[in-house]
Amino acid sequence: MKKQSARRSTHLAWSALSIVVLVAAWQVAASFSDPRLLPGPGRVGATLVAAGLDGSLFTNIGITLARVFASFVLAMTIGSAIGIALGRVVLLNRFFDPWLILFLNLPALVIIILCYIWLGLTEVAAIIAVAINKIPNVAVTLREGGRALDRDLLEMASVYRIGRWRTLRHVILPQLTPYFMGAVRSGLALVWKIVLVVELLGRGSGVGFVIGSAFQLFDVSTILAYALAFVAVIQMIEFLILQPCERRLNRWRR
Amino acid sequence: MKKQSARRSTHLAWSALSIVVLVAAWQVAASFSDPRLLPGPGRVGATLVAAGLDGSLFTNIGITLARVFASFVLAMTIGSAIGIALGRVVLLNRFFDPWLILFLNLPALVIIILCYIWLGLTEVAAIIAVAINKIPNVAVTLREGGRALDRDLLEMASVYRIGRWRTLRHVILPQLTPYFMGAVRSGLALVWKIVLVVELLGRGSGVGFVIGSAFQLFDVSTILAYALAFVAVIQMIEFLILQPCERRLNRWRR
Amino acid sequence: MAAMTGLEIEIDDKTYAPLASAPTRRIFDGFQLTVDPGAFVCLLGPSGIGKTTLLNMISGLDTDYSGRIEFRGEPRPRMGYVFQTPRLLPWRTVLENILLPLPSTEAARRTAVNLLTDMGMSDTQDIYPERLSLGMQRRVALARAFALEPDILLMDEPFVSLDETTADKLRDLLIEMLAQRPVTVLFVTHDSRDAIRMASRIIVLSGSPAHAVKDIQVGLSHGERLDKGAIEAFRGRFLAQSQ
Amino acid sequence: MAAMTGLEIEIDDKTYAPLASAPTRRIFDGFQLTVDPGAFVCLLGPSGIGKTTLLNMISGLDTDYSGRIEFRGEPRPRMGYVFQTPRLLPWRTVLENILLPLPSTEAARRTAVNLLTDMGMSDTQDIYPERLSLGMQRRVALARAFALEPDILLMDEPFVSLDETTADKLRDLLIEMLAQRPVTVLFVTHDSRDAIRMASRIIVLSGSPAHAVKDIQVGLSHGERLDKGAIEAFRGRFLAQSQ
Amino acid sequence: TQTSEPLKVGSLKFGTVNWLLDTIAGDKVDVRERVRLERLELASNQATTVALQAGAVDLIVSDWFWAMRQRAEGDSLLFRPYSNALGALMVPRDKGFSSLADLKGKRLGVAGSALDKSWLLLRAFSRNKLHADLADIAEPVYGAPPLLSEQLRLGRLDGVLTFWNFAARLDAAGYQPLIDMDDVLTELGVTPSPPLVGFVWREELLRSKPDQIAAFFRAVSGANQILKTEDAAWERLRPSMSIETDAEFVRLKEYFRAGIPTPWGDAETKAAERLFGILSELGGPELVGPRTRFDPTLFWMPKG
Numbered sequence A, B: 001m002k003k004q005s006a007r008r009s010t011h012l013a014w015s016a017l018s019i020v021v022l023v024a025a026w027q028v029a030a031s032f033s034d035p036r037l038l039p040g041p042g043r044v045g046a047t048l049v050a051a052g053l054d055g056s057l058f059t060n061i062g063i064t065l066a067r068v069f070a071s072f073v074l075a076m077t078i079g080s081a082i083g084i085a086l087g088r089v090v091l092l093n094r095f096f097d098p099w100l101i102l103f104l105n106l107p108a109l110v111i112i113i114l115c116y117i118w119l120g121l122t123e124v125a126a127i128i129a130v131a132i133n134k135i136p137n138v139a140v141t142l143r144e145g146g147r148a149l150d151r152d153l154l155e156m157a158s159v160y161r162i163g164r165w166r167t168l169r170h171v172i173l174p175q176l177t178p179y180f181m182g183a184v185r186s187g188l189a190l191v192w193k194i195v196l197v198v199e200l201l202g203r204g205s206g207v208g209f210v211i212g213s214a215f216q217l218f219d220v221s222t223i224l225a226y227a228l229a230f231v232a233v234i235q236m237i238e239f240l241i242l243q244p245c246e247r248r249l250n251r252w253r254r
Numbered sequence C, D: 001m002a003a004m005t006g007l008e009i010e011i012d013d014k015t016y017a018p019l020a021s022a023p024t025r026r027i028f029d030g031f032q033l034t035v036d037p038g039a040f041v042c043l044l045g046p047s048g049i050g051k052t053t054l055l056n057m058i059s060g061l062d063t064d065y066s067g068r069i070e071f072r073g074e075p076r077p078r079m080g081y082v083f084q085t086p087r088l089l090p091w092r093t094v095l096e097n098i099l100l101p102l103p104s105t106e107a108a109r110r111t112a113v114n115l116l117t118d119m120g121m122s123d124t125q126d127i128y129p130e131r132l133s134l135g136m137q138r139r140v141a142l143a144r145a146f147a148l149e150p151d152i153l154l155m156d157e158p159f160v161s162l163d164e165t166t167a168d169k170l171r172d173l174l175i176e177m178l179a180q181r182p183v184t185v186l187f188v189t190h191d192s193r194d195a196i197r198m199a200s201r202i203i204v205l206s207g208s209p210a211h212a213v214k215d216i217q218v219g220l221s222h223g224e225r226l227d228k229g230a231i232e233a234f235r236g237r238f239l240a241q242s243q
Numbered sequence E: 001t002q003t004s005e006p007l008k009v010g011s012l013k014f015g016t017v018n019w020l021l022d023t024i025a026g027d028k029v030d031v032r033e034r035v036r037l038e039r040l041e042l043a044s045n046q047a048t049t050v051a052l053q054a055g056a057v058d059l060i061v062s063d064w065f066w067a068m069r070q071r072a073e074g075d076s077l078l079f080r081p082y083s084n085a086l087g088a089l090m091v092p093r094d095k096g097f098s099s100l101a102d103l104k105g106k107r108l109g110v111a112g113s114a115l116d117k118s119w120l121l122l123r124a125f126s127r128n129k130l131h132a133d134l135a136d137i138a139e140p141v142y143g144a145p146p147l148l149s150e151q152l153r154l155g156r157l158d159g160v161l162t163f164w165n166f167a168a169r170l171d172a173a174g175y176q177p178l179i180d181m182d183d184v185l186t187e188l189g190v191t192p193s194p195p196l197v198g199f200v201w202r203e204e205l206l207r208s209k210p211d212q213i214a215a216f217f218r219a220v221s222g223a224n225q226i227l228k229t230e231d232a233a234w235e236r237l238r239p240s241m242s243i244e245t246d247a248e249f250v251r252l253k254e255y256f257r258a259g260i261p262t263p264w265g266d267a268e269t270k271a272a273e274r275l276f277g278i279l280s281e282l283g284g285p286e287l288v289g290p291r292t293r294f295d296p297t298l299f300w301m302p303k304g
């Protein structure tokens, strides 16, 4: 029966230890290889500081983050709605299953090109392209959740006629939490990766743009610096938003 | 109480209808736009037939499919093991959570470049690169599943001392089925998309390579033809493997 | 005051599909039952005969049968169903669970809290159900059904997992509720004493497919119902050979 | 033959952490109980007092208490636990559920099938549990515990949801099993008749934190146990005021 | 005084086109020629073609095969050379490779794919010279140019056929061209060797922004002139060239200067037609496109 804050701080200690070990492993690996090919933490750190000082790091991460955020929200909302509907209504699923498989497996490239061509090389096109890429993934995950719902509770909801909205809110959504959290986590990652491609193919700013350019010059240090900076941001989101959220949502568990 | 076969055939009818509607929608969209930018079903079909006749379609799809399959199996096995372990053992999760987030968010490009650099431009490097990209996604999904396990049943298993292996097989894995199926579906799609990138960057064959070349020539028709051919393969896998499998696994549900 | 609700049940055939290697089970075949408005009907019968199935059909959960089930009085009566397991939402607190089917008014809240207090669970209203003992969860499920002020109350062995004192208290609560509002009750139990103590009519099911082997009007007075001797006597007279 | 297993229980403190806005509940505080090898101990007590908690601690599921629970005879006795809910694996058939804790031998399989037959469930062995009635599921859970040939048998209200005939059959089965092998039984029930009929010792829990308010050796003969009058008399004498 | 609309140019952020555009801006050639340029910098070659298709830019740099194919598909593009520089087959200086024959059994990196134009030409060349297909006697490894350069440096490859800017950097790092694409073309009878890459834009642009186009090309040749003769202009570019060694800088400058194109004339068109013939024979419709015929009207020659 530790206190809340004590638990929080041992948790942080573990994370810190983990990161230290990771960096050490990286350092060891780097010391065995050409610094051009795998620059060590020091070198990447220096690149990071330089990019931070001239401001380009923050601008680019900021821009990318805004795109990630916008398309993530769009994709999660639409994807969850589609997934739950398909998971609950058999006929809908029968009909739309092939569509889902199509969009799930359409290469990102195809969707991105078509979006850019149709909507122009604009911010809106970029965000829609990313969202379209991600929506089927969310839908597929939540559809599984929608199928695995507890029948006892659904029956209870139907006998007590609590209505669609309350059923959704009190009976269905809480059961989907783990699926949703899974979709959020791998979704955030996926969206960010697609944003990179989208930026590579048609934006003149953002981390994807920087990484793409750095790849042309084979500047691994810059690639890693930007990638890690973004990972750090996600790590923060995980700590400050996702985990507290999850703790709250799982409070009821024995 | 319809017979099994009748049910199967109405199911097929629905799918057929769905695909017909999809193609019709595509035709309509295509007729409103430049055939270079969005070729209609006829044109893409012609490309498909041509590619099929000269055999390149089958070779390339075959090669890509082999890569998809190898990396998929690798990623699902390792990813599930990691996910379940992290979901069940709190300390492991505390320690490895930052690693997972790192690998989850490392851009595909970074992993692919590093793999190619370290292992050479080889088949093994390609498959490992794809697997490393996918493993964290599987792990994250299954970790959520591992956390949401029914505690009553786990307690039963522990009191009756049925052992680790039986607990895993009879108590844990069946509960993870929906998470696993979600991971399989979005996983297959993701792996195929990463294989495309991997082929684009360092292989001289496969669908990704063809699509990459077609993209350079802005040959949307070939891109769509290959993408759709692959989607058709996945659709077959869905029908012939995943759905029967799922029906079997869900037999027990009321 | 709501119109009283009667029930007309006519099940021509209820069969569960043979699944896996299980044999087809025909549960009901030409089963008929008419329940008068305001009646308190107890269903007795061996385990696995189809009592829960019957309640599920009445509640509308199970529609996969041929026959008809009609309500008289209210066409869409308010229904309370105390399932055989508590079926609480584990992610909602006790109070939230009870309030779930109710309108979000202060009055509803007061009713719920009072019910909990009457059931001896006043200090649990903010607890999540998995932290309660099973008997406590059952009481919450009962409170949920009572709070709704149902026209028809289906109860599937509501008083198991409860000690005799608590069960008595709940019986009183139920009887009190029935005295205030007219409710038609279908009450499944394995405890024939329970049945005699409360029912206006006892139906004993038996056989496969199930049919009513006994259909007894319980004409005991309030006083007799409180007298253990009278109950045992009734039991000896009507139910001794039934099971 | 396995050594008989006794139990030594000394719980200094068992408290559930206060969660959300629920108050801290101290369930046991200086609770002591010694169970002789081969005893059949019935635990009676109001709902929510801590009976299940006690069984969970004995079974090793709950280790979050201060105190000690020791087995005498076997240090790691084979344990059968009939939980308050059936806890069957819904994705395994009835037979697979029973075989789960057993070695994969033909003998084990025969035992399981025979037990099912004795419980009147011979035709259900290949059915998935969710297709059974609750009473049938409970019987499967009982079969699982019996098939294991346990040294200690913990039973949490095993005979609820069963009609009186079936319950009697199961009681006989249990008694038969006890006659063949020495088993130490802890049996939670709310049915004092059940307790008197079977127990060698009855412990009545009460209060918060819980303590034994009565600890009765039941010295009835086999004949008396079958006699309803004797049981009612015993009940009147020892348990009347207990609840 | 500039009231006209700007000309939108799409280019690779670290591409060589940017050196030209930077010089135009740095030496105020644009002001002199009275053209306003709006630059969209992108991160990959594909991105520039997408930008052109999506109408986000007026003008990009690409190769004329691509443009001709698009033209055959109905997209009326025009082309004007930007650089004569072609790729080269780079090998380590110290391994004693002196001719193609030495590459027998070696691992050979090929930028792009099996359908890369330089690779097809090199194979034709080897068939002429060695009477053997290079694809058979050597082991080709296809990949992205940056990856190939690294593999070569790591010694995992014995030679790399790559684009000129990658070749230049390799040249500075201890590698030499074993064979230049110029020589290959000459051997195959394509003379003068026509530039492959150039500016590509839509015909409409000649109507909507005719003055800007003319002025832009004047500015381009002005800037080329500056880059050809003045080292100071290069010093200004140096920070954005991501140079690691002085040698790299020198090589890049040399290669660039060597590639500054001469005006396109009829001889070039002839050579291009011949090249097209060879390549469509080697690569088939997959390379040039099923509907593509050689179309001399692609090559824009300003009047006067």
Ligand SMILES: Nc1ncnc2c1ncn2[C@@H]1O[C@H](COP(=O)(O)OP(=O)(O)OP(=O)(O)O)[C@@H](O)[C@H]1O
Pocket (backbone or CB within 6 Å): B254, C016, C017, C025, C027, C045, C046, C047, C048, C049, C050, C051, C052, C053, C054, C084, D130, D131, D132, D133, D134, D135, D136, D161, D162
């Ligand atoms: N979903 C189902 N699929 C197939 N068979 C079922 C299903 N539900 C119940 N049954 C069968 O129907 C019969 C009646 O079940 P029901 O649950 O109605 O019994 P019950 O009278 O309520 O028994 P109990 O007193 O044990 O609760 C049982 O034999 C059971 O095996």
Ligand SMILES: Nc1ncnc2c1ncn2[C@@H]1O[C@H](COP(=O)(O)OP(=O)(O)OP(=O)(O)O)[C@@H](O)[C@H]1O
Pocket (backbone or CB within 6 Å): A254, C130, C131, C132, C133, C134, C135, C136, C161, C162, D016, D017, D025, D027, D046, D047, D048, D049, D050, D051, D052, D053, D054, D084
């Ligand atoms: N996981 C838990 N967290 C917090 N409190 C709990 C938890 N489990 C049980 N309790 C509390 O402990 C008390 C005893 O619970 P227990 O389940 O042991 O009761 P019981 O005697 O078995 O009751 P019943 O006869 O109703 O099954 C109850 O008041 C319950 O609220």
Ligand SMILES: [Mg+2]
Pocket (backbone or CB within 6 Å): C051, C052, C053, C084, C156, D133, D134, D135
């Ligand atoms: Mg039942």
Ligand SMILES: [Mg+2]
Pocket (backbone or CB within 6 Å): C133, C134, C135, D051, D052, D053, D084, D156
């Ligand atoms: Mg209990």
